Amino acid sequence: MQYARSTQIALLVAATFFMENLDATVIATALPDMAKSFGVAPVDLNVAMSSYMLALAAFIPISGWLADKFGARRVFCSAIALFTLSSLWCGLSHSMAEFIAARILQGFSGAMMVPVGRLAVLRTTDKKDLAKAISYITTPALIAPVLGPPLGGFIVTHARWEWIFFLNLPLGVIALLAAMRLIPDHSEIRQRPFDWLGFMLLSGSCFMVLYGLERLGENLNQYWHGLLLTLIGVAMAAGAVMHMKRRENPLLNLEVIGVPTFRVSLIGASLFRVAISTLPFLLPLMFQLAFGLSAFDAGLLILAVFAGNLAMKSFTTPLLNRWGFRKVLIVNGAIGALAVVACALFESGTHSGVIIFILFAGGLSRSLQFSAYNTLAFADVAQPRMSDASTIFSMAFQLSMGMGVAIGALLLRTAMAFHANEGQSTAADFHLTFLLVAVIAVVAMFDSFSLKQSSGESVLRTKA
Structure with missing residues (x-):
């Protein structure tokens, strides 16, 4: 019972x-x-x-x-x-x-x-x-x-x-x-006791960074305003870290970030999530504004990503057991970046079957990468630090998703400015945006090279 x-x-x-x-x-x-x-x-x-x-x-x-x-x-x-x-x-x-x-x-x-x-x-x-x-x-x-x-x-x-x-x-x-x-x-x-200063610094930094990115995306001609807000947010985040390291009962205990596998997963997963989180924002807009599809038809194409996610679920553990976290994160991360690049090749005349195949492949990569990061993150975290690790990882999860939307809008505005486009977004604007997003996906892979082939091995044995 x-x-x-x-x-x-x-x-x-x-x-x-x-x-x-x-x-x-x-x-x-x-x-x-x-x-x-x-x-x-x-x-x-x-x-x-x-x-x-x-x-x-x-x-x-x-x-x-x-x-x-x-x-x-x-x-x-x-x-x-x-x-x-x-x-x-x-x-x-x-x-x-x-x-x-x-x-x-x-x-x-x-x-x-x-x-x-x-x-x-x-x-x-x-x-x-x-x-x-x-x-x-x-x-x-x-x-x-x-x-x-x-x-x-x-x-x-x-x-x-x-x-x-x-x-x-x-x-x-x-x-x-x-x-x-x-x-x-x-x-x-x-x-x-509640850590008011830590909370205000941490929450304030989240608001400032994302709001600054929003302002950058709204008006590139006044970039200094958004840039200033973003820098203030980064400074507040640094202040929050210094405060929580000194306080006896901090809002979050940051010692867990010293665990190598957790740190790699935290940074890599956050960057990868930023890149991937731009897609649910950018793809429907491109399909509707640039290709002239209805909202429903645009949504149906996105279902291919969902199908890829589900199709990968039964293969995730065997792949990790066979190749280990390091190889999977590096190779699959490259595949995920290529899937984003492929989105830059879509045209209004591209056959729907080709679009569905590419989005399906991207869904496969997305599912495997997220599962690998989420499993590796807690592999070497001691039980007393599990609560802090879970909270930090959850916060980074949501923040990176929010940054994905903001950065997606910022990059789209940048592409429109590059093409001197002051009207509705065109296919060329979206193409350049997807190439810039792919760069973020590539950078997300870098920390995975610092992993050992045996990293997370104990977790894989328990799942084998």
Whole structure:
């Protein structure tokens, strides 16, 4: 009965993770329609996507402290309720500013849902079942971002964009009822003072960096403003690191970054995720604005990436067991970069079968690379540091996704400026953008060369 209950909790948390990640990309194919409603350009709405992911990244560090103080069950249920209500607000928004505010609130509640839900899973799952439970939680991170664009396209084509968010209402109610029934009311005895300075520096740095990138993407003629904000964000991040290294009870214990396999996974996965996270933003825009496809047809093409993700799942462990983390991350990273380069070759006359094949291959690479990084990251982390490692990795996960959207918009603006294009984005603009994104994917591979062939071997043996 204990195993069945813990499995149900893991599936519940996976469902909330799916909702959280789906809402990060579901509006990608709806941007042109939403832009008309708000009276703005489609590319300007990238802030609506990145603000959500920014809030997720900024507030994840406080999730553990809140769970310790108020209990995981109370925080988790409150987060689901708030996520549902903020989804309603998104659908009822009448201006871009109001919509962005609703998305930030939605991101805050999402930041509480999954980390606290994961904590509930760790507390209720036996060690022998933990790997399976964690796999339930992480799988939606691959599926939801790819399902988002076609689902958004379907809704926009057959209804209105507001229904993208109204659909969260019944799902949220069901998840809340399930959480109230399944999540045990355990209270954490150990409490620690809240690190206000660390939180403000860390969250402030996230906001400044992403907002600075947003400003750069909005107006390259006034690049100094966005650049200044970005540099302030970097300085705040450096201040947060110095503060947390000195404080007795820091918001995050950064010693875990000294573990080589964790550090390589953290840096490599973040850069790779930045590159890959530009695609759900750029591809639907290119298919619609440059190729003239409908939102629904653009979304259907993106489903090829989802198919590649699923197809790779059963081959991931055998490939890692056979070749090891180092070879897989290097070779597969190169394949992933080539798949991005191939997107730069798409034309309006390119056969849909060719596009589907390339996106499918990219999905295969994406799934394998993410799984390898996520597994290697915790291979050598000691149990007392596992909580900090999980929090840091989760924060980097969300921040890099937000940066992916912001950088995607920035690179698209850069390509438009290079081509002296002041109107709607053309195919040539997108082609240059994908080549620049591929450079980021290549840089993500570099740290993998520092790994030993035996890196992460113990984890592979346990899975063999």
